[in-house]
Amino acid sequence: MPEIPLTKVCVDCGEEKLLSEYYLDKNGRPPCPRCKDCYKNWHNQYRRNKTREKKSLLSLVIPTSKTCSKCAQEKSLTDIYKDKEGKFGVSSICKSVRVSTILTEEKTL
Ligand SMILES: [Zn+2]
Ligand SMILES: [Zn+2]
Structure with a gap:
């Protein structure tokens, strides 16, 4: 049995964090490459980008x-x-x- 690592390096902040700092899927594996903190930031950013896209689309119309x-x-x-x-x-x-x-x-x- 390979040893399951207890920590993971977040792709966003580059910090090594405990697996409990990551969102896990049903199988108990960490599917999220970024930690919870970064995930929240990323998600907010993503939503902000979406609204910005909508706005730029509107300005394209007129x-x-x-x-x-x-x-x-x-x-x-x-x-x-x-x-x-x-x-x-x-x-x-x-x-x-x-x-x-x-x-x-x-x-x-
Ligand atoms: Zn992070
Ligand atoms: Zn001209």
């Missing part, structure tokens, strides 16, 4: 600004031309870039 794919500057949606085919109904490039593109296109024509 964006107020957009990064121009040409000049890479963040522009207010009012500075970007509307485009039915574009994401969120706006073009991916800002008005100032668009104007200069049209001007150069006219010149080359």
